[in-house]
Amino acid sequence: MITFKPKIFKMGNIIRWGIAGPGKIAHKFAQDLKKVSGGKLTAVGSRSLDRAKSFALEYGAAHAYDSYEALFKSDEIDVVYIATLHISHVELSLLAIKNRKHVLCEKPASINKTELLEVVNAAKEQGVFYMEALWSRFNPAIKKVKELVDAKEIGTVNYLKADFAFYGLDRAEDGRLLNANLAGGSLLDIGIYPIFLSYLILGKPNEILARSKFHTTGVEIQTAMIFDYENAQAILYSGNSTNAECKAEIAGSKGSLFLPGRWHEAQGYQLEHNDNVIETALPTIGNGYTYEIEEVHQCLNSGKIESELWSHQNSIDLMELLDIVRAKAGITFPFEQ
Numbered sequence: 596m597i598t599f600k601p602k603i604f605k606m607g608n609i610i611r612w613g614i615a616g617p618g619k620i621a622h623k624f625a626q627d628l629k630k631v632s633g634g635k636l637t638a639v640g641s642r643s644l645d646r647a648k649s650f651a652l653e654y655g656a657a658h659a660y661d662s663y664e665a666l667f668k669s670d671e672i673d674v675v676y677i678a679t680l681h682i683s684h685v686e687l688s689l690l691a692i693k694n695r696k697h698v699l700c701e702k703p704a705s706i707n708k709t710e711l712l713e714v715v716n717a718a719k720e721q722g723v724f725y726m727e728a729l730w731s732r733f734n735p736a737i738k739k740v741k742e743l744v745d746a747k748e749i750g751t752v753n754y755l756k757a758d759f760a761f762y763g764l765d766r767a768e769d770g771r772l773l774n775a776n777l778a779g780g781s782l783l784d785i786g787i788y789p790i791f792l793s794y795l796i797l798g799k800p801n802e803i804l805a806r807s808k809f810h811t812t813g814v815e816i817q818t819a820m821i822f823d824y825e826n827a828q829a830i831l832y833s834g835n836s837t838n839a840e841c842k843a844e845i846a847g848s849k850g851s852l853f854l855p856g857r858w859h860e861a862q863g864y865q866l867e868h869n870d871n872v873i874e875t876a877l878p879t880i881g882n883g884y885t886y887e888i889e890e891v892h893q894c895l896n897s898g899k900i901e902s903e904l905w906s907h908q909n910s911i912d913l914m915e916l917l918d919i920v921r922a923k924a925g926i927t928f929p930f931e932q
């Protein structure tokens with residue numbers, strides 16, 4: 596684990612956050628940031644000064660900027676949460692890192708693995724913290740399930756099933772979900788979660804099978820995947836053409852673990868042994884983003900440039916798996932051709 600020389604944070608030890616892109620997810624994040632000790636929102640950057648000011652006012656941030664670059668150059672922040680659309684994650688991460696700001700960037704960290712390697716190398720060179728905001732990794736129920744699997748509580752895992760789907764075909768065709776120029780479609784948006792679960796529990800598969808269906812706008816709207824491992828298989832699905840239960844099941848030789856819907860933000864889990872089911876409630880605090888925020892605080896306070904729970908390599912591996920699925924299913928974006 597590489598460490599950087601810890602910054603001496605201003606305002607005592609309070610970590611000063613900036614948010615780039617005050618959209619839907621940024622609101623949920625800002626609400627949760629208020630619930631975590633050790634950090635506060637001090638600045639917001641938007642393409643519109645009015646939007647930045649109104650968000651800053653709502654969440655008590657002292658500074659508002661009319662561009663993301665102005666935010667990254669600001670001396671008023673230590674770490675930036677990048678909450679813009681998929682296609683800008685790499686460019687903005689690189690710009691923030693260049694300005695020596697620590698970065699928490701929304702998922703997907705990039706559009707492909709090659710771009711992400713550039714970001715990770717830049718963070719290492721600059722000695723700043725970088726993490727993809729893969730919040731489910733820090734969800735208490737998912738963390739516990741991972742611990743139980745590692746402790747062989749359900750024996751050897753041979754089968755995993757996870758899906759994530761919601762109906763989104765009524766959304767605006769130029770919005771981030773249905774617009775191919777914005778890297779729309781279900782896979783990078785929500786398919787990333789079932790793939791993450793399979794990777795977390797079983798690692799990288801030996802082989803991937805994947806098929807997609809496409810919308811009139813050209814974006815992929817259904818993707819079914821089989822991840823084939825030496826002694827296990829995972830059946831994964833993402834889609835925007837219907838709703839789904841969004842449950843996950845992890846089955847082993849001695850029992851099974853179930854994450855109820857929506858599993859990626861689970862509020863508990865079930866452990867089954869010989870038809871005997873024990874249910875454990877683990878409700879999340881706030882919207883559930885508090886845990887990834889705490890992880891960033893812990894890493895910054897101990898001078899780490901990456902998380903041990905969701906490392907640079909974990910994000911690179913996840914992006915590689917998404918690249919393979921896209922290649923198998925024929926998912927491309929206009930800007931890649």
Ligand SMILES: NC(=O)c1ccc[n+]([C@@H]2O[C@H](COP(=O)([O-])OP(=O)(O)OC[C@H]3O[C@@H](n4cnc5c(N)ncnc54)[C@H](OP(=O)(O)O)[C@@H]3O)[C@@H](O)[C@H]2O)c1
Pocket residue numbers: 615616617618619620621640641642643646647678679680681683701702703728730771783784
């Ligand atoms: N972790 C989670 O649970 C979760 C949930 C939802 C989404 N996400 C991720 O968060 C990111 C943002 O999603 P969202 O639903 O919050 O998106 P959103 O509200 O549609 O947009 C977020 C912000 O991006 C900025 N933006 C920059 N260029 C834009 C463009 N060309 N068109 C529209 N907006 C643009 C806008 O801010 P300004 O114009 O004000 O600068 C906008 O407010 C996505 O990458 C998504 O995958 C994560």
